[in-house]
Amino acid sequence: xxxxxxxxxxxxxxxxxxxxxxxxxxxxxxxxxxxxxxxxxxxxxxxxxxxxxxxxxxxxxxxxxxxxxxxxxxxxxxxxxxxxxxxxxxxxxxxxxxxxxxxxxxxxxxxxxxxxxxxxxxxxxxxxxxxxxxxxxxxxxxxxxxxxxxxxxxxxxxxxxxxxxxxxxxxxxxxxxxxxxxxxxxxxxxxxxxxxxxxxxxxxxxxxxxxxxxxxxxxxxxxxxxxxxxxxxxxxxxxxxxxxxxxxxxxxxxxxxxxxxxxxxxxxxxxxxxxxxxxxxxxxxxxxxxxxxxxxxxxxxxxxxxxxxxxxxxxxxxxxxxxxxxxxxxxxxxxxxxxxxxxxxxxxxxxxxxxxxxxxxxxxxxxxxxxxxxxxxxxxxxxxxxxxxxxxxxxxxxxxxxxxxxxxxxxxxxxxxxxxxxxxxxxxxxxxxx
Numbered sequence: 001x002x003x004x005x006x007x008x009x010x011x012x013x014x015x016x017x018x019x020x021x022x023x024x025x026x027x028x029x030x031x032x033x034x035x036x037x038x039x040x041x042x043x044x045x046x047x048x049x050x051x052x053x054x055x056x057x058x059x060x061x062x063x064x065x066x067x068x069x070x071x072x073x074x075x076x077x078x079x080x081x082x083x084x085x086x087x088x089x090x091x092x093x094x095x096x097x098x099x100x101x102x103x104x105x106x107x108x109x110x111x112x113x114x115x116x117x118x119x120x121x122x123x124x125x126x127x128x129x130x131x132x133x134x135x136x137x138x139x140x141x142x143x144x145x146x147x148x149x150x151x152x153x154x155x156x157x158x159x160x161x162x163x164x165x166x167x168x169x170x171x172x173x174x175x176x177x178x179x180x181x182x183x184x185x186x187x188x189x190x191x192x193x194x195x196x197x198x199x200x201x202x203x204x205x206x207x208x209x210x211x212x213x214x215x216x217x218x219x220x221x222x223x224x225x226x227x228x229x230x231x232x233x234x235x236x237x238x239x240x241x242x243x244x245x246x247x248x249x250x251x252x253x254x255x256x257x258x259x260x261x262x263x264x265x266x267x268x269x270x271x272x273x274x275x276x277x278x279x280x281x282x283x284x285x286x287x288x289x290x291x292x293x294x295x296x297x298x299x300x301x302x303x304x305x306x307x308x309x310x311x312x313x314x315x316x317x318x319x320x321x322x323x324x325x326x327x328x329x330x331x332x333x334x335x336x337x338x339x340x341x342x343x344x345x346x347x348x349x350x351x352x353x354x355x356x357x358x359x360x361x362x363x364x365x366x367x368x369x370x371x372x373x374x375x376x377x378x379x380x381x382x383x384x385x386x387x388x389x390x391x392x393x394x395x396x397x398x399x400x401x402x403x404x405x406x407x408x409x410x411x412x413x414x415x416x417x418x419x420x421x422x423x424x425x426x427x428x429x430x431x432x433x434x
Contacts (some may be wrong), residue, residue: 006041007137007430010086011048012078012094012124016063016401016412018394019093019139020045022422031395031419039423042430046087049074059408060415063401078123083130091429092128095141095417096120125164134168136200139425140193141417144176147191147270154268156260161193163249163256166279170195171203173212175219176272179418180356181288182223185295186393188359188418191272192425194218201433209275209282214242217275222428225273225286244282245271297376298353300392304379310367313375313382320369321382325349350377357385357393364390365410387413395419 011019021031025039048068050061061075074081097120128134147158165172172195180187194217196202206212214220227242247269251259261269274283313321327346333339351358351374364373364385374385387409388398394416401409 006044007090007433008087009043009045009091009093010089010135011045012092012127013096013120014048014050014064014073015060015095015415016396017048017068018396018417018419019095019141019422020048020068021396021400022417022419023093023426025423026397026400031397031423035397040427040430043091043426045072046089047072047074049076049078049081051075051077053077059404060412063404063412066403067400078120083127086127086131088131088133089135091137091139092124092135093139093422094124095415096124121161121164125168128165128168134197134199136197137202137429138165138170138193138195139422139429142191142193144189144191144272147174147176147272148268151266153261154266155270156256158270159249159256159260160253162276162281163253163279165195166249166276169198171198171206171275171277173217173219173275174270174273175223175225175286177219177223177421178288179421180294182290182421182424183292183294184356184395184418184420185297185300186357186360186418188394190417190421192219192421194425194429202429205432206277209277209280210242210244212275213244213273213282213284218425218429218432219273221432222424224289226289228285228287242284244274244284245269246280246282249276249279249281295356296354297351297357297374297393300357300385300389301353301376301378302386302388307378307383307386311383311386313384317369318382321375322349324369324371325375347371350375350382353377360390360393360410360413360416362411362414364414365407393418 009023011017014020023043024045025031026035028038028041029035030037030039045068048064050058050064050073052058052060058075061073065073065075072087124140128138148154149157162172172193174191174193176189176191178187178189205216207216212220219225249256249260269283270281271283271285273286274281276282325347326349327344329341329343331339332342353376357374361372363370367384375382376385387401387406390410390413391398391400394413395418396413396416401412404412
């Protein structure tokens with residue numbers, strides 16, 4: 001495909017480039033092949049932005065520039081970037097932070113946002129709104145709790161995002177995807193939001209909400225699923241009845257902030273799969289369908305003789321790890337003197353090598369014992385995972401982040417996404433459009 005036929009992409013909240021790797025590959029090679037096979041040239045990232053607030057050293061941006069070059073890359077607060085300085089594009093992508101998206105005032109007044117990082121969603125919205133040539137497509141990633149936040153008005157934040165996109169002329173579909181459910185090497189559950197404009201080529205193929213959710217849409221095509229209550233012998237059932245819950249998101253954004261799901265706010269209204277058109281929501285709980293090969297943690301490990309001694313657990317440290325990962329029911333005291341019992345269940349110790357890795361979190365790095373860090377048994381010795389193994393769990397190229405220290409590299413991977421998910425969505429999107 002010639003460069004003029006590629007979809008032009010801007011990557012926001014770029015981190016160390018997970019979306020870019022999924023769409024462009026690494027040096028043209030695909031993550032799903034372990035970077036051994038060529039990926040079709042379908043996308044061209046023409047502009048990117050990565051800015052970490054509250055820190056002088058921009059570690060992620062530095063890695064991004066080292067791997068992809070400085071041309072078209074912005075390392076400044078996205079809220080301060082002039083929209084007219086951002087190139088026109090066909091597809092906007094980003095894994096934006098999940099904070100507070102509620103509207104405190106009208107949008108034109110002091111950004112109108114509650115929450116220090118809530119403005120980051122509005123930065124996306126404002127780029128789309130202010131662009132005369134709006135992107136045909138938007139693909140976003142976030143933590144799955146987005147569809148149930150905040151606790152007092154379940155789904156309000158998601159409703160604000162959906163309504164914002166609807167008011168800008170988009171149809172929006174979403175799916176909560178666990179990468180491991182589709183053969184990838186990490187149990188990382190995230191919500192993916194895909195919006196297509198009513199002027200786009202894809203909208204011309206839109207039929208109705210039920211068919212889109214069941215067969216025709218981006219997520220149904222890339223990651224097949226069945227209704228939760230219509231699974232037959234774990235095989236995809238083409239006759240499955242996708243009966244959705246339907247409702248409408250009414251009111252302006254301020255009204256949604258104040259009133260959405262207020263009466264039954266402790267019960268969520270959005271399921272893990274759905275679509276919204278003209279503010280009319282169709283949503284259903286689905287179960288993934290996959291019958292391919294499963295990647296597991298054991299596939300990611302380097303050779304034993306490549307592991308630095310500092311990654312092995314000393315005999316004196318094992319007790320602390322066992323305690324933190326073990327089951328607990330302990331008497332504790334609140335600040336007011338009240339006694340309560342703290343309980344938590346056991347975690348596998350060490351992590352099983354015949355299952356996908358658990359979700360990597362930002363505190364994965366460092367030697368300190370932790371309930372949530374991975375520990376594996378390697379040649380009869382317990383050890384932590386290396387940064388290169390964490391990269392493999394996210395389907396990044398080996399040593400993609402090698403210019404940073406090990407703790408930062410683990411932090412990057414805790415913030416990253418599974419590249420293979422984006423690759424599959426990109427290939428499927430191109431096929432649907434064409």
